[in-house]
Amino acid sequence: xxxxxxxxxxxxxxxxxxxxxxxxxxxxxxxxxxxxxxxxxxxxxxxxxxxxxxxxxxxxxxxxxxxxxxxxxxxxxxxxxxxxxxxxxxxxxxxxxxxxxxxxxxxxxxxxx
Amino acid sequence: xxxxxxxxxxxxxxxxxxxxxxxxxxxxxxxxxxxxxxxxxxxxxxxxxxxxxxxxxxxxxxxxxxxxxxxxxxxxxxxxxxxxxxxxxxxxxxxxxxxxxxxxxxxxxxxx
Numbered sequence: 389x390x391x392x393x394x395x396x397x398x399x400x401x402x403x404x405x406x407x408x409x410x411x412x413x414x415x416x417x418x419x420x421x422x423x424x425x426x427x428x429x430x431x432x433x434x435x436x437x438x439x440x441x442x443x444x445x446x447x448x449x450x451x452x453x454x455x456x457x458x459x460x461x462x463x464x465x466x467x468x469x470x471x472x473x474x475x476x477x478x479x480x481x482x483x484x485x486x487x488x489x490x491x492x493x494x495x496x497x498x499x500x501x
Numbered sequence: 502x503x504x505x506x507x508x509x510x511x512x513x514x515x516x517x518x519x520x521x522x523x524x525x526x527x528x529x530x531x532x533x534x535x536x537x538x539x540x541x542x543x544x545x546x547x548x549x550x551x552x553x554x555x556x557x558x559x560x561x562x563x564x565x566x567x568x569x570x571x572x573x574x575x576x577x578x579x580x581x582x583x584x585x586x587x588x589x590x591x592x593x594x595x596x597x598x599x600x601x602x603x604x605x606x607x608x609x610x611x612x613x
């Protein structure tokens with residue numbers, strides 16, 4: 389069974405631009421969560437989608453948004469990029485949204501210049 | 502102060518040593534505790550998943566949770582160079598994937 393895939397793996401953007409990251413969960417998984425990982429703050433929860441509905445959201449500004457499609461694939465969008473948005477963005481999928489059953493993708497490394 | 506505190510290391514041990522990794526937390530509502538291993542340029546991989554207090558063993562790995570002290574540990578026996586990675590603790594209060602709270606991770610180096 390294929391794992392969680394994220395595209396692109398690396399991205400360089402300029403301040404003020406917007407970016408869209410994609411996550412394809414493991415086949416059959418309906419829950420997708422997104423995290424931001426930085427050296428200073430570690431892994432921080434962004435949001436979770438389950439069956440196309442956002443179930444929970446972390447403490448990030450409205451510039452961070454996401455969506456989930458009917459095939460469970462998910463995208464997250466960051467608008468008006470800031471230097472501080474440079475991070476590794478990870479998505480994780482699980483069958484039913486159980487914490488102990490999450491599988492992480494390799495992440496998208498976003499650099500904002 | 503962060504909800505979950507974890508010593509960033511790096512922690513360097515010789516091959517074969519017993520490794521102890523720890524996290525403390527402040528939110529008494531946490532009931533589900535996890536340990537992840539993250540290799541460089543990879544996503545975190547779930548190692549151990551425990552509910553409430555007690556011990557759980559899986560091969561060379563043992564997870565301990567002491568809710569009265571708000572302290573969790575991961576022990577690695579007979580450490581191997583392949584164990585060199587960053588270890589992240591995470592916790593949650595509902596059992597769902599929503600809003601896992603992570604420690605910042607401890608970097609472990611196992612030397613030959």
